[in-house]
Amino acid sequence: MKSSIMNARRSGLAMAAALALALTACSSGGDSDTSSSDAGGGDSGGGDANLSITFLPKNLGNAYFDTSNSVGGQSAIEEFGGTYEEVGPAEATPDSQVPFINTAAQQGVGALVVSANDPAAICDALNEARDAGVKVVTYDSDTNADCRDLFINQATADGIAQVQVDMIAEQIGDEGQIAVLSASANATNQNAWIATMEEILASDHPNIELVDVVYGDDDDQTSFDKTAALLQTYPDLKGIVSPTTVGISAAARYLSTSEYKGQVAITGLGTPNQMREYVEDGTVTEFALWNPADLGYLAAYAAKALIEGEITGAEGDSFDAGTLGSYTVGADGVVLLGDPYRFNADNIGDFDF
Numbered sequence: 001m002k003s004s005i006m007n008a009r010r011s012g013l014a015m016a017a018a019l020a021l022a023l024t025a026c027s028s029g030g031d032s033d034t035s036s037s038d039a040g041g042g043d044s045g046g047g048d049a050n051l052s053i054t055f056l057p058k059n060l061g062n063a064y065f066d067t068s069n070s071v072g073g074q075s076a077i078e079e080f081g082g083t084y085e086e087v088g089p090a091e092a093t094p095d096s097q098v099p100f101i102n103t104a105a106q107q108g109v110g111a112l113v114v115s116a117n118d119p120a121a122i123c124d125a126l127n128e129a130r131d132a133g134v135k136v137v138t139y140d141s142d143t144n145a146d147c148r149d150l151f152i153n154q155a156t157a158d159g160i161a162q163v164q165v166d167m168i169a170e171q172i173g174d175e176g177q178i179a180v181l182s183a184s185a186n187a188t189n190q191n192a193w194i195a196t197m198e199e200i201l202a203s204d205h206p207n208i209e210l211v212d213v214v215y216g217d218d219d220d221q222t223s224f225d226k227t228a229a230l231l232q233t234y235p236d237l238k239g240i241v242s243p244t245t246v247g248i249s250a251a252a253r254y255l256s257t258s259e260y261k262g263q264v265a266i267t268g269l270g271t272p273n274q275m276r277e278y279v280e281d282g283t284v285t286e287f288a289l290w291n292p293a294d295l296g297y298l299a300a301y302a303a304k305a306l307i308e309g310e311i312t313g314a315e316g317d318s319f320d321a322g323t324l325g326s327y328t329v330g331a332d333g334v335v336l337l338g339d340p341y342r343f344n345a346d347n348i349g350d351f352d353f
Contacts, residue, residue, distance in 0.1 A: 050307060051080065051082030051110055052083040053077055054087060054100075054112050055085070055113045056086075057069060057086070058183075059089055059091055059218060063271060068139070068299075071296065071353070072295060074296075075297060076301050094118035097114065102125055105134050110135065110307045111134060114126070114137070114138050117184060119142065119143050120144055126143060127147050136149050137302050139295055142188050142189070145333060149312075151333060151335070153337065154295050158196055159339055162196075163342065164243060165204075167285075177208075177210075178211070179211055180212070180240070181214055181227060181230070181244075181251055182216070182243060183216065183217065183247065184215060184218060185215045190244065214229070216242075220246055224251070226247075227240065238264060240266045242266065242267075242269070244268070245271055248270040252275065253278070262282065266283065267286060267287050268287055272343055276348055285344065286342055289343070290339075291353065295337055297323075298335070298337055301321040305319035315329055
């Protein structure tokens with residue numbers, strides 16, 4: 001990774017800001033919630049450039065996005081004197097983000113930073129926003145390439161798939177039945193990772209059988225219930241891979257108090273703070289992730305570079321990303337954060353996010 005963890009001082013300040021944000025969050029009306037914070041200097045910040053940047057996660061109340069947005073994204077925007085806002089739906093459904101995109105465009109924000117629930121469902125709304133002058137950066141989960149300016153990719157699909165296959169293979173002795181507990185059925189990032197995992201399993205791990213892929217919709221209780229159902233349906237199950245922070249923690253919570261603790265492995269993608277107790281009590285041996293705070297931080301600086309005309313999103317463009325250093329735009333408007341990191345009992349105490 002270019003930067004595995006942002007420095008403690010900045011993280012502490014950003015965490016405090018995130019807490020204040022959470023305490024002042026309010027409903028936007030209807031069925032969804034919004035929250036916002038002025039990170040400096042009026043509606044546009046940063047002098048003449050319109051550095052008003054709105055983060056739109058898959059859904060609010062998700063610990064992963066709380067870290068990427070309210071810690072990483074807001075911290076970056078504070079550094080360069082822009083205005084931060086976070087809005088989003090209560091549930092991660094394909095078209096639930098559309099009203100928030102439309103509102104942001106009407107308000108004339110400088111950029112939208114979006115983690116897409118569906119690759120196509122929000123494209124018309126995003127392109128209307130772009131026609132109105134809004135720069136669009138996707139992160140975590142991409143849209144179709146023709147409806148955004150840049151995609152901030154947390155790691156390559158191959159790298160994320162490979163590390164998860166490696167971990168589950170090691171934990172179950174490279175044989176037995178496994179299942180995948182994913183987020184929503186339309187999540188582009190999840191589906192790309194799972195497809196690559198299937199290819200790696202088929203070519204390199206003939207004694208591991210992937211028996212099912214189920215979806216917890218990035219909802220804690222749904223993911224908890226899906227874990228229980230998997231274990232009841234497949235009594236010989238040896239492991240569960242959950243490439244979603246909500247899913248892996250819900251699955252670990254179920255396993256930690258069940259007869260399956262120590263018998264069924266759980267791995268995937270999670271944050272150290274949410275997984276710490278399950279690593280310490282032996283429910284989870286190892287899991288992986290990038291630093292979501294770094295992901296949001298990089299996305300904010302990419303949005304700034306687009307707004308200010310430093311880059312257009314063309315391959316070969318480069319821009320400064322604050323404490324993370326310089327990044328270069330790759331093919332198809334993709335900027336790569338770095339490689340995933342494996343967390344276990346030996347190192348989890350070194351991290352706080």
